[in-house]
Amino acid sequence: MSTENVRWFAELGMGDLEEVGGKNSSLGEMISNLADAGVKVPDGFATTAHAYRSFLGDTGLAERISEKLGSLDVDDVRALSAAGKEIRGWMVDQPFPEELEKDIRSAYEQLASDAELSFAVRSSATAEDLPDASFAGQQETFLNVRGIEAVLTAIREVYASLYNDRAIAYRVHHGFAHDAVALSAGVQRMVRSDIGSSGVMFTMDTESGFPDAVFITSAFGLGEGVVQGAVNPDEFYVYKPALKAGKAAILKRGVGAKATKMVYTTDATVGRTTEFVDVDEAESRLLSLTDEDVLTLARYAVTIEEHYGRPMDIEWGKDGLDGELYVLQARPETVVSRAGSTLERYTLTGTGEVVVEGRAIGQKIGAGAVKVLSDIDQMADFERGDVLVADMTDPDWEPIMKRASAIVTNRGGRTCHAAIIARELGIPAVVGTGNATKVLEDGREVTVSCAEGDVGNVYEGRVDFDVSETKLDEMPDIPTKIMMNVGTPEQAFAFSRLPHKGVGLARLEFIINRQIGIHPRALLDLDSLDGRLKEEISEIIAAYPTPRDYFVQRVAEGISMIAAAFAPEPVIVRMSDFKSNEYANLLGGEAYEPHEENPMIGYRGASRYLSEDFAECFAMECAALKHVRDDMGLTNVKIMIPFVRTVAEIEGVVELLGTHGLVRGENDLSVVMMCELPSNALLADQFLDHVDGFSIGSNDMTQLTLGLDRDSSLVAATFDERNPAVLKMLEMAIQACLERGKYVGICGQGPSDHPDLAQWLVEQGIESMSLNPDTVVDTWLAIAGTKG
Secondary structure (H helix, E strand, O other): OOOOOEEEHHHOOHHHHHHHHHHHHHHHHHHHHOHHHOOOOOOEEEEOHHHHHHHHHOOOHHHHHHHHHOOOOOOOHHHHHHHHHHHHHHHHHOOOOHHHHHHHHHHHHHHOOOOOOOEEEEEEEOOOOEOOEOOOOOOOEEEEEOOHHHHHHHHHHHHHHHHOHHHHHHHHHOOOOHHHOOEEEEEEEOOOHHHOEEEEEEOOOOOOOOOOEEEEEEEEOOOHHHHHOOOOOEEEEEEHHHHHOOOOOEEEEEOOOOOEEEEEOOOHHHOOOEEEEEOOHHHHOOOOOOHHHHHHHHHHHHHHHHHHOOOEEEEEEEOOOOOOEEEEEEEEOOOHHHOOOEEEEEEEOOOOOEEEEEEEEOOOEEEEEEEEOOOHHHHHHOOOOOEEEEOOOOHHHHHHHOOOOEEEEOOOOOOOHHHHHHHHHOOOEEEOOOOHHHHOOOOOEEEEEOOOOOEEEEEEOOOOEEEEEEEHHHOOOOOOEEEEEOOOHHHHHHHOOOOOOOEEEEEHHHHHHHHOOEOHHHHHOHHHOOHHHHHHHHHHOOOOOOHHHHHHHHHHHHHHHHHHHHOOOOEEEEOOOOOHHHHHOOEOHHHOOOOOOOHHHOOOHHHHHOOHHHHHHHHHHHHHHHHHHHHOOOOOEEEEEOOOOOHHHHHHHHHHHHHOOOOOOHHHOOEEEEEOOHHHHHOHHHHHOOOOEEEEOHHHHHHHHHOOOOOOOOOHHHOOOOOHHHHHHHHHHHHHHHHHOOEEEEOOOHHHHOHHHHHHHHHHOOOEEEEOHHHHHHHHHHHOOOOO
């Protein structure tokens, strides 16, 4: 039975926020409303705000605390630390009022039917987890708590945590009165994720705000290791529309280092109830969730988001005993969901040496002098604008994080507390570097860039960068479609926020280079490779069933990330266009590639696809594309064939695609050809008999029309897409497509570099221009006549 002091989760809902806080009311809301939808939440009870105020008021603590904080300057780090420590000591030592303790003991007896059970005791502040005021882990969680005496102590520790340094400072900085916030302690049955796995998931992409993906992090052991940032977790993206349609929905699987995990201690009576232990190296290279686990969690996330009607931040655990997945808490996502219609883009304009790299948090750039901190007591020496470097940026350091221009840590993933707080403060952070505190030293000037995709880079010195703003809802109408050239899947969600009509060029070789890094023939021949190379490749692909699965899944993930980001607009994927010297640079590649004096006009494109040596490699590319289109339902993916010398070649490649299940015209499949050789323009009508249109590659067209090597600095000055001979070729290709009613676009560098060329192309009637993302807005406005 519930009392004035204690309420059972099953009796709670979001209407009880003022009584039991955000976390506990949310747990009750899910138990009460989402169990029938299959969402599993462990049972428990919560102490009430009345209980907390009774604990403070009936014991005289409230008056003592108010007097202590009345004149405190929270920006004085040492004074803040001393006051917080003294107040917490009072609270932990204070016995409960008799009636409150009786109610807690009674509830515990009902919940603890099994003597082997352990409990999590979590804090839930009555002003916490509101959309406009995230307290992001500002209070404590105690895990593996066993026995009523330990539970009572943990509840007092939870109450005391409302007066830890960061919580005191947070309330002052956000205008909350100290006595306006009360704490509820949630006592919840522990999920045995210490022998399973756990993590955090968001119902949107935390970096870009892309709403159609669930982002899941996972590691072995208790989830607090992920939240604290002690573990670099696995990462998964799941595409919501495919999930709802019953299609294959996993966009990305990323293997994290997972070098350590948090587990129960064998003896919880000594006061330390959890500890970190090393993960076996072979196990750490495996994914901590199966695909079915990932999809189950994503279904939980979508169900929870739909119930709450807003993006959510959810902690989960997989029980190693029963194999079930449980939701441990859910709260509103509070950072990205506040973004408006103005897009702020940071772009490096200078260059520098990368000295440290890790996981990018946010999409900004910051610069300043390095300050390496190993302890909270060093904070007084930190100057505003310094770059904070630490092993693991503890959320206790929130007062100092406000002063930093950027944050760099050795450990942590994208969903640790430190990353969440850095996002909330709008500060770029590079986490999980592994070695920042060893490589970077105090006073060294660095630039921290999180504007280059998933990888965050720390550059030597102060590197120049620009910041631009775009009003996304104020772009003028123009007479052509502006598409984008995108080859980096990790930036696709962010790029999709730019105004666009899809992707005119997704380079498969970029995806293979970043996602695979191994020559496809070396993967297919793995069993026959020499020892060291075989061992190196085997380590890289350890999380995948076979070498072929590694290639197909990873390439499919790269394609699907881009396709999902830009859906329903078309995404034109160009089959791999590595030159032989570029293929040779992939791991194991030298053994399979010929030496060519001029690879630029050698063994590449259509002729490679049709060769016997490359047949199985091409088959794997096709399998990846077929999975994305057929199994995932991303039929906005179109196929583009590069460097076609003869009509017979395009006829042969289209036929070959069909043998691999990619039949032109079936399931809305369009096959486009790169128009980049003079022969393509001269015989445009004959080539168009076999494809659905042209995408003009102005780089190669210029090179081959003018007879110059665009890789040679000796003749680079002559390279200009606006040369009359080149324009004649472009005009012929465009007119041929228009006369046949077929697609015609351009995906070369020219329109990005030359606004006058872009204007000329519009006048020719070109259907689309695919531009580098950083030139989209300027070119769009130039065509509209509102810029330049």
